[in-house]
Amino acid sequence: MNKPLIGITIGDPAGVGPEVTLKALKNREILDSCVPVVIGDINVVKKAASIVAFESDINVVDNTDDCIDHKVNLISLNNMKDSYQFGMIQPECGRAAFEYIKKGIELALAGKLSAVVTGPINKEALNLAGYHYSGHTEIFADLTGTKDYAMMLTGGPLKVIHVSTHVSLREACDRVKKERVYKVIKLAKKAMNDLGLKSPRIAVAGLNPHAGENGLFGDEEIKEIIPAIEKAKEEGINVNGPLPPDTIFLHCKDGKYDIAVVMYHDQGHIPLKLLDFMGGVNVTVGLPIIRTSVDHGTAFGKAGKGTADETSMIKAIEMAVQFATNR
Template identity: 80%
Template structure:
């Protein structure tokens, strides 16, 4: 079983993606675990290399057969033929960032790379370029024709998976439906298995305060969440809930459960980022390919300065390698 080939899309050139990608591979140990294929543009990478002081050889390739172990392989799309400004929203940057993602997905679907790791994009730049997605997760689902998927965030102290993500809070409440909750419980099982947990213990959060307090503070738990949990139990899943949202994360942090199924974006993001902001990894579960990502944005305020922290990128690559190895072993 050889080293996994990991594709890394550099994200928005005006953000910190190119910098954190190169900074991650200044650590030579990263080459021990994988064969990296950076998907981006040679001009952007050269500029980032100067900023972060990356002076190792970069192997320019046209296809993955030309990859070399121990080298940073670069698949340049040569699509940055314009002047871009660090820390600025630019439609051209949204366009090229989408092209990097599309290429990564195509390579993974073709089996030429074992996983895709994504650096951050700027959603407004993406939409100004004409690509009307709310984020990476939706792009991957659309281009892989995946219907049932979910965003999972993983860190050392906490792992969460979301029933809904990039929608308004009002709409998120409406999306708490039995069928969706049940499917996300199954996706939670799949995601944790991918991290090597053989017998996942799943906790499900309530939507309302005190998980509804038997209907006093809302009936979504009674009508939608409890039936989903019971259905999953009947199918053999080790699942508990709904648990009050104000205590479920403490139980997970203390090791009672392996993952929490949360009902909406901030319910999961806030506790995880509080506990381990730079160590979190974003994983799209349910896809036919492996996709992980840094759990931070373009950080326009740091772009071009060489000060961006590469910890989340390293964790995202490590997680992609772990998933790839576990999938190879299935």
Template identity: 65%
Template sequence: MTKPVIGITIGDPSGVGPEISLKTLRNEEVLASCIPVLYGDEAVLRRAAPIVGCSEKIAAVSGPEEAKAGQISVVSPGVLTGDYEFAKVQGHCGRAAFAYIERAIADAAAGKIAAVVTGPINKEALHAGGINYSGHTEIFADLTGTKDYAMLLMGGGVRVIHVSTHVALREACDRAKKERVLTVIRLADAAVKALGVPKPRIAVAGLNPHSGESGLFGREEIEEIIPAIETARAEGMDVTGPVPPDTVFVKTLRGESDIVVAMYHDQGHIPLKITDFMGGVNVTVGLPIIRTSVDHGTAYGKAGKGTADESSMVSAVRAAVQFARNR
């Protein structure tokens, strides 16, 4: 089978993204399963190369179609030439990270690459650079014109998709509405099918303690979540819930479901990061293109030291290849 071409954005230049990107391209599984292309400034990668002991040839290419074995192929926008510091929030680094993402999305939309794998970015640096997004998920949704999307995390035997993510907890409660919950259940079903599971078993978490205890601790389950579940079942999906949030992940780890629908950011992130802190993968589902990502930040404390662990990026490439082959 022809290897898919996978684009990897190197993330914020002042963080660990460039280092883990280069480390990932040494992984034998990655090289055997796909043709990787980095999206980032050539100067940034040349600066990172000696830090991680990378001696491979780094070659700037005009597009992913020029990528070839035996070199590290880089689509380089030429935004940065080395004038940045490690481990520091800098607006020009935020703008550079956005430029890498923007080019990779355009190439994916044009069919030049099969998927985009993203390195870590810094939201403060984005904003300092005049890029007013709250994260990768929102960038991808906006630049692809996607209305219905969600964040899916995978790792440690757990898959979890979120009704809301980067909002205040008070607002997250307000967003747990029937239509949004139903949309995310549908996205969960489609995503797990895209991973090769023909009939996904979906567990929907409650919002309140004990899933509201029949209205004693809140009525969101009765008025919003249960109606969404009932509609999904009527559409033929295998859905259980609302399952109390303190037990839903235990049951999933026992093999009782293929994916959990979490109501808000930390409800889903905490169990995922407990089970697989360094190897987790972030996926944006609902997009017209495939996007996977590391599930960690820029790790400024390790930037420029060569000690950052590339496990999450390797897992993200593995997931991107799996989605691409199934598609």
């Protein structure tokens, strides 16, 4: 098969991940563009199939060599019983979700998958199961031995990549350092290159109001951000900034820049989710493998009802295919 094999981990069984996975795979265009390989548990997938009226046959395989084109293929880890409850934090669900991720990473590192798309996990369930990570990004970085990585979000007209993510706002300010900002600028360029843009236009946000106003409202721009930008420019990278955080996203939305480097979690997440809440995609940049994800949580309140929106999962699969094809 010439199509990319896209692994899809179903996430926490108690959440909406299994449902949005199957709902996305009802989409004929997805099956035309790739060979999906769901990584989960047959009991969980069958339960989700009955909820979302997924009537196609599921091809259960032991390895990716047995996958069939235009079928939903499933690698079942057989690690869940039927006794779990929807919409509840359960250690066994956190354990299962981690095992799906680990399997996906192993297959991708071995060249058996072109990319891994991840369904949502619950961080509390994950930690109760003994896996002390703050999220998917950190799991992928750890299990692939990746030191320099960043979270990129895409949605609607925006692409943003973060200097820091899941830390307190106070710590996020402390993490704005020249070397880290420079590395994220480089990762932004790599991500856009992998999406087919040879010379992306990169904008860098300031940390402070008005990007510091020449030191009047803070000196992080002068001491850390500008030197990082100048270093990147010396390497021929098309980068501009620091731009005031209250206007940078308007310029990106209007097409002046291809991606924005943002300084912390909410600086990038808020504008992107405002413009495209249901269609956002999370990408971990810098890994030796391709990883995309839905940009929403387990939505425990909707789990088991079949009403969860699959748009983000469809977009995540489409972006994984785009990355895999360009690479």
